[in-house]
Amino acid sequence: MSALPKHVESIHPALWLGAQLAxxxxxxxxxxxxxxxxxxxxxxxxxxxxxxxxxxxxxxxxFRLLQPxxxxxxxxxxxxxxxxHTPNAQxxxxxxxxxxxxxxxxxxxxxxxxxxxxxxxxTGSCGALLFWQQxxxxxxxxxxxxxxxxxxxxxxxxxxxxCAPDASPAALRLxxxxxxxxxxxxxxxxxxxxxxxSIAVTLQPSPILLSPYGRIRRHSPAPTVARGIxxxxxx
Amino acid sequence: xxxxxxxxxxxxxAREAGVRLGMKRGGVLTLAPxxxxxxxxxxxxxxxxxxxxxxxxxxxPMVALCAEETVLVDVSAxxxxxxxxxxxxxxxxxxxRTLGVSGFMCVAPTGQGAWLLARRGRRRxxxxxxxxxxxxxxxFSAVPExxxxxxxxxGLGCSALSDIRRLPRAGLKKxxxxxxxxxxxxxxxxxxxxxxxxxxxxxxxARVELPDRVEHAEAILFSARRLIVQMCGWLSAQQLALTHxxxxxxxxxxxxAVEPTTLEIALAEPTWKEGHLVRLLKERLGRxxxxxxxxxxxxxxxxxxxxxxPSDSLFPEPGGTPEDxxxxxxxxxxxxxxxxxxxxxxxxxxxxxxxxxxxxVHADTKSAGVPAELPRPVWLLDEPVRLLIKQHxxxxxxxxxxVSTGERIESGWFDGGSTARDYFVAEADDxxxxxxxxxxxxxxxxxxxxxxxxxxx
Numbered sequence: 156m157s158a159l160p161k162h163v164e165s166i167h168p169a170l171w172l173g174a175q176l177a178x179x180x181x182x183x184x185x186x187x188x189x190x191x192x193x194x195x196x197x198x199x200x201x202x203x204x205x206x207x208x209x210x211x212x213x214x215x216x217x218f219r220l221l222q223p224x225x226x227x228x229x230x231x232x233x234x235x236x237x238x239x240h241t242p243n244a245q246x247x248x249x250x251x252x253x254x255x256x257x258x259x260x261x262x263x264x265x266x267x268x269x270x271x272x273x274x275x276x277x278t279g280s281c282g283a284l285l286f287w288q289q290x291x292x293x294x295x296x297x298x299x300x301x302x303x304x305x306x307x308x309x310x311x312x313x314x315x316x317x318c319a320p321d322a323s324p325a326a327l328r329l330x331x332x333x334x335x336x337x338x339x340x341x342x343x344x345x346x347x348x349x350x351x352x353s354i355a356v357t358l359q360p361s362p363i364l365l366s367p368y369g370r371i372r373r374h375s376p377a378p379t380v381a382r383g384i385x386x387x388x389x390x
Numbered sequence: 391x392x393x394x395x396x397x398x399x400x401x402x403x404a405r406e407a408g409v410r411l412g413m414k415r416g417g418v419l420t421l422a423p424x425x426x427x428x429x430x431x432x433x434x435x436x437x438x439x440x441x442x443x444x445x446x447x448x449x450x451p452m453v454a455l456c457a458e459e460t461v462l463v464d465v466s467a468x469x470x471x472x473x474x475x476x477x478x479x480x481x482x483x484x485x486x487r488t489l490g491v492s493g494f495m496c497v498a499p500t501g502q503g504a505w506l507l508a509r510r511g512r513r514r515x516x517x518x519x520x521x522x523x524x525x526x527x528x529x530f531s532a533v534p535e536x537x538x539x540x541x542x543x544x545g546l547g548c549s550a551l552s553d554i555r556r557l558p559r560a561g562l563k564k565x566x567x568x569x570x571x572x573x574x575x576x577x578x579x580x581x582x583x584x585x586x587x588x589x590x591x592x593x594x595x596a597r598v599e600l601p602d603r604v605e606h607a608e609a610i611l612f613s614a615r616r617l618i619v620q621m622c623g624w625l626s627a628q629q630l631a632l633t634h635x636x637x638x639x640x641x642x643x644x645x646x647a648v649e650p651t652t653l654e655i656a657l658a659e660p661t662w663k664e665g666h667l668v669r670l671l672k673e674r675l676g677r678x679x680x681x682x683x684x685x686x687x688x689x690x691x692x693x694x695x696x697x698x699x700p701s702d703s704l705f706p707e708p709g710g711t712p713e714d715x716x717x718x719x720x721x722x723x724x725x726x727x728x729x730x731x732x733x734x735x736x737x738x739x740x741x742x743x744x745x746x747x748x749x750x751v752h753a754d755t756k757s758a759g760v761p762a763e764l765p766r767p768v769w770l771l772d773e774p775v776r777l778l779i780k781q782h783x784x785x786x787x788x789x790x791x792x793v794s795t796g797e798r799i800e801s802g803w804f805d806g807g808s809t810a811r812d813y814f815v816a817e818a819d820d821x822x823x824x825x826x827x828x829x830x831x832x833x834x835x836x837x838x839x840x841x842x843x844x845x846x847x
Binding site for chain 1: 742
């Protein structure tokens with residue numbers, strides 16, 4: 156059993172086992188987190204498809220989860236549509252995104268937001284589109300999914316975790332919950348077998364440890380040398 | 391339609407009622423009292439013909455206005471660009487229809503031949519031989535130079551052009567003058583043709599009166615589109631691209647004169663394409679509130695620049711060109727407003743809410759450099775949220791635990807927004823992190839107040 160699947164795969168690319176992940180037909184972008192990439196069809200975030208991230212609240216780490224992928228696609232502009240709060244450009248620069256490539260679009264009405272998303276996707280000039288929306292109807296979702304297929308854009312829709320039971324045409328749906336040092340990712344939907352266990356992802360950079368003034372938390376099993384103020388700061 | 395009090399054109403319903411061409415005004419009103427009578431306005435007709443000619447400049451720079459409401463376009467050099475005779479015919483027909491004009495179109499190897507065929511309905515003759523066959527069948531009255539001698543030719547037993555061509559040339563030249571033979575020779579391709587091609591004005595300004603008073607901005611789009619089609623013709627004939635245009639909506643005069651509404655259309659990416667301009671205008675018109683009903687629309691090309699030829703790179707970029715992106719930004723700005731399509735412009739300031747500044751995409755503001763290695767949360771709250779204090783600890787959903795040392799930001803004494811804050815990273819029970827700050831106790835109050843300012847996305 157252990158060697159067989161690999162062997163079967165190597166015979167012909169059209170051969171696969173039912174327990175395997177679907178072979179991605181489209182392009183993907185590596186997530187940058189090996190544990191997560193291994194669980195996604197094609198080994199990364201799919202391009203030209205609707206990807207849903209379901210979060211409890213903004214600020215659980217969804218941006219840092221996407222950051223390695225955004226760094227790969229940020230040769231083209233990255234659009235932030237209907238961001239829940241003011242995006243901090245300094246933080247985006249700290250995460251390695253070129254500041255001049257970031258575009259922020261606010262839409263006063265839901266209809267405007269959906270229209271903007273569709274226009275951005277249809278033009279296809281943006282490398283990534285991150286879209287935050289609380290309520291969205293399933294026909295609008297289908298429309299966006301269709302628009303995403305016509306472009307080579309990483310399209311991520313961030314919705315509340317409460318939408319998880321609803322049906323969605325998205326190619327990939329992940330639920331995100333905060334955890335110590337990062338996130339716990341639940342795979343709600345993917346192309347391939349279901350996965351019940353959640354995936355723990357340690358996010359980089361952590362908000363605490365990378366502060367130049369940061370100190371190791373008291374209960375963390377970290378080496379004691381890192382305790383206290385770094386010597387560079389003292390000197 | 392009347393000319394000198396005689397019916398010139400009558401539509402199908404009028405003809406059913408018994409109205410005949412050449413009838414007097416009184417006769418028409420007796421037969422059909424509810425008929426709408428219009429007087430012929432030759433000036434307006436000439437304007438319309440001019441508008442058609444301008445719109446057709448898209449297809450060829452050689453456009454001439456000819457006698458009897460005909461526009462002649464020399465497309466022989468444009469055939470390959472537009473993909474053949476059929477395609478160019480379809481496109482010309484669509485353009486003419488956009489202007490709200492109906493007409494016959496015909497194609498022939500000679501200009502005069504095409505003109506003659508167009509007088510008799512739609513036909514396409516691509517070879518000299520087929521043109522000759524079609525022309526031979528035409529009644530001789532189609533040629534304007536023959537009409538004065540119509541009775542004489544009828545007396546000779548001629549009815550078609552071929553009959554006249556069989557007559558001896560020398561005699562014809564003596565009796566009817568050289569003009570008639572020249573005209574026929576031009577049609578049959580026996581002598582060269584000369585036309586006065588349309589001369590282009592250096593600036594573009596067009597105005598159209600609406601058929602009725604219009605109260606919805608969207609309804610203006612149809613008329614505005616007519617103007618845009620003309621402007622696109624003018625632009626492409628001169629190989630210019632538009633960067634700035636003004637659309638003026640003239641209002642009905644009520645008791646007080648109403649200032650005309652002016653829509654400025656500024657383009658970041660110069661264009662001469664009709665589709666993009668119409669889409670842009672549609673979004674703009676959707677947002678306009680009209681002060682009064684609109685009577686006329688005029689369009690002026692305010693700024694133009696030479697058009698750049700399209701690049702022919704072998705492998706196009708997957709994301710489209712930068713021009714596409716600029717067009718997208720224009721479209722978004724047109725619908726959402728400039729204040730909603732933003733780009734970051736950092737300022738050199740220690741206070742995070744001042745350092746993080748977003749400006750409209752097309753603003754000229756320069757961005758300051760990015761400070762290296764400065765950890766900041768991705769989300770900043772517009773207004774810091776004051777946190778509850780429970781058991782001497784800030785509380786946001788659950789008690790918050792400080793997990794970093796403080797970062798003191800004390801600045802703003804120079805512009806009145808003086809702040810003195812200690813920022814900390816705090817962790818809630820569910821392990822999510824928050825960026826909170828403590829107002830430093832001042833001389834006036836000793837109370838410690840905690841605020842939530844950022845979220846680590």
